[in-house]
Amino acid sequence: SEAAALLKSTGGGVPAAARSALLAVAHSRVAEATRCDGLTGRTRAALLRAAWLALPSLCSEEARAQYQVVQKEILEAADLGAELRADLAELLQAAAEFVRFALLGQPAGSYADGWLLLTRLLWASWRCYWRHPPWRGANLGGWLLLEPGPSCQLWEEAAEAIAAARKAAAGKQDVTRRGDHQEGEAGGQDAEGEEEAAEEDPEEEAEDGPHDRGGPLEAGDAEAGAGNTTEEAHAEAAEVSDAEDEHTLMRQLGPLAPALVNSHRSEWLSSSDFEWLRDRGFNAVRVPFGYWIVSGPTKSDPYVGPGLEYLDQVVDLAEQFGMQVVLDLHGNPGSENGQPPSGCRSKAWTEQHWRRNEALDVLEKVARRYASRPCVTGLQVCNEPSGSCDMASLCDWYEQAIVRIRGSGMAAGAVAVILAVYWYDRLGEFLEVWLPRGNFLRFENIALDLHFYQCFGRGWEHLSHHEHLQVVQRHGQILRSLPGAVVGEWSLARPAQVLATDSMNREFGEEQLSAYRSASHGWFFWTYCDQADEWDLETCFDNGWLPRGGPGFGVERLPRDRAPGGAPQCYAEEEFSRLNRRQA
Numbered sequence: 001s002e003a004a005a006l007l008k009s010t011g012g013g014v015p016a017a018a019r020s021a022l023l024a025v026a027h028s029r030v031a032e033a034t035r036c037d038g039l040t041g042r043t044r045a046a047l048l049r050a051a052w053l054a055l056p057s058l059c060s061e062e063a064r065a066q067y068q069v070v071q072k073e074i075l076e077a078a079d080l081g082a083e084l085r086a087d088l089a090e091l092l093q094a095a096a097e098f099v100r101f102a103l104l105g106q107p108a109g110s111y112a113d114g115w116l117l118l119t120r121l122l123w124a125s126w127r128c129y130w131r132h133p134p135w136r137g138a139n140l141g142g143w144l145l146l147e148p149g150p151s152c153q154l155w156e157e158a159a160e161a162i163a164a165a166r167k168a169a170a171g172k173q174d175v176t177r178r179g180d181h182q183e184g185e186a187g188g189q190d191a192e193g194e195e196e197a198a199e200e201d202p203e204e205e206a207e208d209g210p211h212d213r214g215g216p217l218e219a220g221d222a223e224a225g226a227g228n229t230t231e232e233a234h235a236e237a238a239e240v241s242d243a244e245d246e247h248t249l250m251r252q253l254g255p256l257a258p259a260l261v262n263s264h265r266s267e268w269l270s271s272s273d274f275e276w277l278r279d280r281g282f283n284a285v286r287v288p289f290g291y292w293i294v295s296g297p298t299k300s301d302p303y304v305g306p307g308l309e310y311l312d313q314v315v316d317l318a319e320q321f322g323m324q325v326v327l328d329l330h331g332n333p334g335s336e337n338g339q340p341p342s343g344c345r346s347k348a349w350t351e352q353h354w355r356r357n358e359a360l361d362v363l364e365k366v367a368r369r370y371a372s373r374p375c376v377t378g379l380q381v382c383n384e385p386s387g388s389c390d391m392a393s394l395c396d397w398y399e400q401a402i403v404r405i406r407g408s409g410m411a412a413g414a415v416a417v418i419l420a421v422y423w424y425d426r427l428g429e430f431l432e433v434w435l436p437r438g439n440f441l442r443f444e445n446i447a448l449d450l451h452f453y454q455c456f457g458r459g460w461e462h463l464s465h466h467e468h469l470q471v472v473q474r475h476g477q478i479l480r481s482l483p484g485a486v487v488g489e490w491s492l493a494r495p496a497q498v499l500a501t502d503s504m505n506r507e508f509g510e511e512q513l514s515a516y517r518s519a520s521h522g523w524f525f526w527t528y529c530d531q532a533d534e535w536d537l538e539t540c541f542d543n544g545w546l547p548r549g550g551p552g553f554g555v556e557r558l559p560r561d562r563a564p565g566g567a568p569q570c571y572a573e574e575e576f577s578r579l580n581r582r583q584a
Contacts (some may be wrong), residue, residue, distance in 0.1 A: 246353030
């Protein structure tokens, strides 16, 4: 920024040498301001001289010779770790080459050339301060944000609880009627006539009876009761199974919800789960949670909360087992998409329903609470924003979220801020907004979240097994082209038409593990437990579909000589066009 201001103030027609000198001055001022705790004066001087010489070395033989001498001193500095020495040398070179291309126009090149230099610079930058290994993790879906698949046991318990409560309510109503009947006899009234009148009045039973399906249970219905008839139990189970999201389930449960949900949250996770994950090569967990876990429900939402003690629990367990945690605001206030994974399905949802200012407050509270916990290495601001969201407005909010999180104590060297792109068909649109704003250089340690599923939407069922593998390979190329990325969700699910055998599922899993190693920050399988085999991590291991410690589980960094890909690769238009043609 300082270099750009200096150049702008000089007006046009400045000789290249003068421009280089101005940039070198700006570069050196950054180096002078950098803390070098624990380094000798010789090493600090070498770093400062290298900052002065990196850019001129690209334009002058004399400067290049001096730069090589200084670079050798840095690479041999005993007070710098070997990896950091190499990272610093790469950073100086990448910065000089990018500045020369972007501001001096040397050499002339394409957008793809500039993107490659920018990506290389950003990779070199975060490697100097981001010392955590890439995430090799599992999502803890269905724990702090409920969904029918991952939370299937709770759905079953909810059906039983509702059936029992309504049976108890029916019994209480029957006792009341018998009492009224006896009182009528004592008063000399015609009890038989009153019973007939009551039977002819359907409004009372429709309002208070056991077959009222429309709303939540009343407080008096929550007492325990005996079982139900088989037919009624099936009806109650069917009603609960129709609930696609946590919002609907909470309304159906009414006063039963707090006890049931808190029991689910308390029993869902234990140290044995972390031990199981660690033994299979995982080093991280992604924790999807709804905003109500942090602030409690607002705007008359029926959720149960707050529940910050459960986030505390997972952080404590992660520290105990030496694993990393990514906290994922999976359900934003008002929902980011109006779909069940956000906690609330709404066909009437629009972007205006998303209460983004409230979400910023939630993110700030989370950042302040966990900024001092070393195992918390990622904070995701939302999960899957709707494709109908205006990209410029979404990026505005992302900028605000980054500022609030960093200002709350989560520094770039400790925590990555994760921005959801979600479907990669919006990747190009995101970059068209984010790049011109200078945000890749303005914000440090930002990872873009992409979800690679090959089962949702039309057309996937028409691809052969081999074609599915080719899609995965292209996903790896997308990841290699990005400055910072994480595959926040993936699974082994494909349409039934693929007719996948065990060996095909294993090949599909290994291909994804290999491709997702290209994500700078790592990946997370969806999900730790689910009722469907291809989504359930334990089943995938038991069936041999995922190899313990296989390709992609290694936490080593990408080879230093493997530069990221060229211009942002999307392939979305190509792939979805192919799928649409197959569908037609």
